[in-house]
Amino acid sequence: IENVFSQAGFPRGTFQTMMVKGNMIARLIARGEVKAVSFTGSSETGKKVAAESGRHMKKFVLELGGSDPFIVLKDADLEVAAREAVRARFLNAGQSCTAAKRIIVDESVAKEFTGTFLERTRELKVDDPTSPETDMGPLVSEQQMNKIQRQIDETLSMGAEALLDGGPREGNGFFFMPTVLTNIRESDPVMQEETFGPVAPIITFKDEEEAVNLANNTKFGLGASVWSDDRDRFMNLISNIQAGFITINQVVEEDPRLPFGGFKESGMGRMLYRIGMQEFMQLKSLKIY
Structure with missing residues (x-):
């Protein structure tokens, strides 16, 4: 620069x-x-x-910091939402303040969404970040790797289930394989702390009011993305989300044409x-x- x-x-x-x-x-x-x-x-x-x-x-x-919610409503294009959720969560090994750190899905479509999300996640190639064939590189340090493992272990001990049990990869480098968790509660560490690594907690909601409450139940308020084809529905939703940058049917990415910043911490x-x-x-x- x-x-x-x-x-x-x-x-x-x-x-x-x-x-x-x-x-x-x-x-x-x-x-x-x-x-x-x-x-x-x-x-x-x-x-x-x-x-x-x-x-x-x-x-x-x-x-x-951020703990951005990725909210999937029942009328969303689930194939697209699941594909983009993988990108939003695992880009740069999840080491981004605007990464989708909490995936919040309507319970009526959660099974279908989760199945596609898992399938796409398993396709990720974790390797040398300088290689064009690599999808995800290593974490920045051993300290960060240990912190992510601690957050996962504590969440599992509180009743969560690992649909995809990643963890540190043997060999050189601080590589951490993608992890997908379900049976999540709002109080779990992966929901209340910023998870700066490749762990994706999936939590479901019954109605849009619950979705908003889940999205806002964090000390952070940087970004959020909402996935829906119903304009009235998503406009009503975003007016109540406490975040400084919100996208519809698109992952959160800075745009020089718009101001960027967050709420709360x-x-x-x-x-x-x-x-x-x-x-x-x-x-x-x-x-x-």
């Missing part, structure tokens, strides 16, 4: 890449040259960045579009008589 800025003709130093330790962040924020702060990362670290920015009266934007402020630009502007009012 730094090279792109330079090639575009920006003055030297406009964009700088700095590899610093966490204890340097407060010192950087405090510097007079820094007028505003943008942070992408965990909610815990985001709170610290917000506190430091506030201490020095500097504007800030936070894009933090998923962040503050917005990035992208003109609203995102205004986050880093100081407005000045002028009256001439």
Whole structure:
């Protein structure tokens, strides 16, 4: 990115890449040259960045964690929804803040949806991420691999069932095979925590009110996707979902034509579009008589 800025003709130093330790962040924020702060990362670290920015009266934007719901209504195209759910959940091995981390399906179509979802998931090739034939690469670290395994183990101990029991793969690298869980409860770790890895919990609902309650029962509120062919139904649903970015019949992906950001512990402020630009502007009012 730094090279792109330079090639575009920006003055030297406009964009700088700095590899610093966490204890340097407060010192950087405090510097007079820094007028505003943008942070992408965990909610815990985001709170610290917000506190430091506030201490020095500097504007800030936070894009933090997410536990996006993937809601499938009974009138959805189930083949398409299941295919896209696999992509939404397992892209980048599930290591994305906007990944579909909770799959919420109408109980009347859950069996059909789950069958197709499992079939598609089993087709995923887990291997070298630089290979064009690979669908899913490794996790970022052993620590993250252990955290995902802990979340799965605790959820299974609370009564969940593994339809596809993945787990760490033997050999080099932090590869974690896709895992699909059912018989999920709202209080399970995979529903209440951000699962930054390839584990897909599937939970069912009886009516749309329950679907909304399931979607909102989280401390996060980054994105959500709703799958339905009934406009009145999905419009009524999305008006009650607590998320900053909602898609219909499409996985959640940032779009520079729209502001992006979350509710609750998923962040503050917005990035992208003109609203995102205004986050880093100081407005000045002028009256001439």
